[in-house]
Amino acid sequence: MVSHSSPVGFAREILAINMRAFRAERGWSQEFLGFETGLHRTFIAHCERGVRNISLDNIEKIARAFNVPIAELFLPHPCR
Numbered sequence: 001m002v003s004h005s006s007p008v009g010f011a012r013e014i015l016a017i018n019m020r021a022f023r024a025e026r027g028w029s030q031e032f033l034g035f036e037t038g039l040h041r042t043f044i045a046h047c048e049r050g051v052r053n054i055s056l057d058n059i060e061k062i063a064r065a066f067n068v069p070i071a072e073l074f075l076p077h078p079c080r
Helices: 010-026 030-037 041-049 056-066 070-074
Strands: none
Touching (some): 010 056, 030 056, 041 056, 056 070
């Protein structure tokens, strides 16, 4: 469930939740997602915790790795 009162920005929080969910659905480790995107595992971990302000270029790399439209990374899902 997404908290609208979080100190992290709403979009960043949704992105973090969805990254973790998409990764879990595929059975991927953070290291594997890092390999698929060309990003370091610790960067992936920071994004999944919502502590990194991620660039559009890196969002595009993540969407491409998951084979989803960029917008899908920012859609709140009630079950996530």
